Amino acid sequence: MLKLILRRLLGMIPILFIIITLTFFLLRFAPGNPFANEKAFPPKVIQELNKQYGLDKPLYIQYINYISELTKGNLGPSTRYAGKTVSEIIGEHLPTSLLLGLIAYGFALIVGVSIGIISSLRQNSAVDYFSMAVAMLGISVPSFVLGPLLVIVFSLTLFWLPPARWGEPKHLILPALTLSGVYIAYIARLTRSGMLEVLRADYIRTARAKGLAESVVVLRHALRGGIIPVVSFTGPALTFLLAGTIVVEKIFAVPGLGRIFIEAANSRDYFLVMGLTLFVSTVLVVMNLLVDIIIGLLDPRISYK
Amino acid sequence: MNQPVSATVVEEKQLVVGTSLWQDAWRRLKKNKLAVFGAIVLIIIVAASIFVPIFSSYSYDQINLDKSSEPPSLEHWFGTDQLGRDILVRSLIGGRISLMVGVIATAVSFVIGVTYGAISGYFGGYIDELMMRIVDVIYSLPYLFLVIVLLAFFTKSIFMLFFVLGAVSWLTMARIVRGQVLSIKNQEFIEAARAVGVETPMIIFRHVVPNTLGPVIVYTTLTIPSAMLSEAFLSFLGLGVQPPLASWGTMVNEGVEAISVYPWQLIFPGLMMAITLFSLNFLGDGLRDALDPQMRKD
């Protein structure tokens, strides 16, 4: 197991290298530069700025410099937020996004899995049809529509929660709810279909024939196999969760990494965009590894060789 | 019963199954009320977004500052936006754009995915290994972020959207087609075609690909709503469709800013998008159940 993890971690390096190289040249070949938008600067100042950030050197030198700085753990300076390094900016805004994402996904897991189990046990009942229709609605209503609708209902009509504030725990509720909507829907559907498949299996009949109570049959015998599709989904879901945070942070004025990323992209902040892309890629690759490990723990038939 | 007789019986049976597969699927689809409902709603929305803007007395970019942000009325059913443009017409134009992006991006992903998957699966061996390895690597890219970067740094044109969204959604298609091809290519009728000297590309596209159609159609119908969602998401962030052209994403984005005063500016395009995606998803689910009873997740 340890060997596998080590090998997978080593396998990450070429993938991350490809991502770095791809993004680096993609950005540099795009028209414009970090200071082109700020027309107030005279050409001389721009020249000075380019020199300051090392952008005046030939491209391949810049690339080598970037890589060598990277190996020292230095992600470079930000051009958009002058005077700050990319690492500082990530460190500053990451906790917010992380908190939001974890709460939303945790909530989605609990609610989605519960709905999925109930639906699978009451297959083709009114409860099942209703929850699956709601789940389909959840998949069809994107977060940037759900969020504003929640604001209209809970903030502007019922006055329960503030629309766009950040700082207190209760300010987390609407953003987390918005973010989790789609995942509740997906997880409920995946759990339901996974459970239905497992509940049809012969070993569930065996468990019932032993005289076990239905709750034991479901929770001890069926859930472990039925939940595997949900675990596999967590890898790709994370990509969308990150995208979702961008939207939610925009709607609810949450000072997270998503907004920083959009601003960095729009202002052509080379180092910040690179750093964030690299960071996100690393998170994704690590998460996928984690998912594989969890599936391996859940399903003893999968052997690592 | 002797050998030849029983063999013909089996053949006849398969023949019957073969011809009635599509009819069977059609019958199952018609029985699925939600899918039929989805199809009807979809037809209405498509028809409306094609014809209503043509016959309406308003156009999507006709600015009328005297009528800025008016609530829904008989004159403007969905109200007007901050520049006094008719929200109904803009929502329907948004629908056109959205559906177009969905269909074209899906077509792009279809062509790339089917070709790639068919080649990989048909040749197998090292070629397959290498091609699937590439897919694995691309899979691990945070593609939404790359899309954002691409759109922000290059042009924010609608053609870029077609290309970018198509280019990121072909991966799953390629995997599905490859899997199907792998299971089909060793069946006897392919051997037979090869034995009588049919050329390789001919075998792939004439004999193998048509037999992978079921799952491919299913995945295609589910790609359309997801491409539409991506378009709306990017437009919402200001990276997709650019004004004065309307898209559900941009309209919702504009609506959010005035959410407390003019909520209809957000609600109508938002609901319209939700209803469209809802119908598409139900239809896709129905098609999946109808075309592939084994995949059925009932």
Place this chain on the structure above:
Amino acid sequence: MAKSNSAILSVRNLQTHFYGDGAVVKAVDGVSFDLKLGETLGIVGESGSGKSVTNLSILRLIPYPPGKIVGGEVIFDNKDLMKIPENEIRRIRGKRIAMIFQDPMTSLNPFMKIGAQLMEITQLHEGLNNSQARKKAIEMLELVGIADASRRIDDYSHQFSGGMRQRVMIAMALSCKPELLIADEPTTALDVTIQAQILELIKGLKEKIGTSVILITHDLGIVAGMTDHTGVMYAGKIVEYAPTEELFSNPHHPYTKGLLKSVPDPLIEQKKLFQIPGLPPDLSNLPKGCPFSPRCSSATTQCQEFPPIRQINAEHYSACWLEN
């Protein structure tokens, strides 16, 4: 052994139907039989004849929907199992009536250790604690002939071969010393050499523990060596029931005769194997009268009417109009 002649289980006119696509499949359509204490009853039939459904119905293990037990009674220990509440039948399942199934590959939970699956049954029914249950589980595994049981108890089912898995299933089923063991095609999925071992194991443990057994199979050869009585099922009904020896030496129903004829005899070289013509009937659309009549060479116009089950001699019953 005073009660040796009394029935431990009486099934009366059991009916289990499946509903789907507007059709009703009468998988079990009026089955009756008695199982005497300590005996082994064989139930033979083609696939789809309703033999498995009959036995799943006894423990009410038919999934609803689509299946439903629509009529009849199953008397066990003076109680009708069809009428007692759910929690009461759960106390019978696994403890007093245990089952083993056809496919040992899929009948064990692949996600749980063998030990946990064995232990939960004695913890549930006998109230054993963890270490007692573990000890018992090892004991049972040794009993069914699994070598190195104290180590293998922590293995998962995929680490066992098919025959070994069926042994584990048997160990599990017999953990609580059930009064009745229902074995549903216990050897069908196994190699021929393993089949004999498993059957011997069941036979031996039956003596040792003193359980009565219902053995479901499509293989007449198994019935011959294992059972005291045999019922032959066709289209959801028992069409013939007799002491096993009598059934083999003096079959009455044309279907039974056909089955017996289609068993190849290795001692006689046969040019062609005998085969009952036609296919088993569609259970949602049964022919009028005797369901076997369209395939029966002795069918007469009388067969348009359903033949009642009648006594041929002391313990021999058959549902056929034929005189002899």
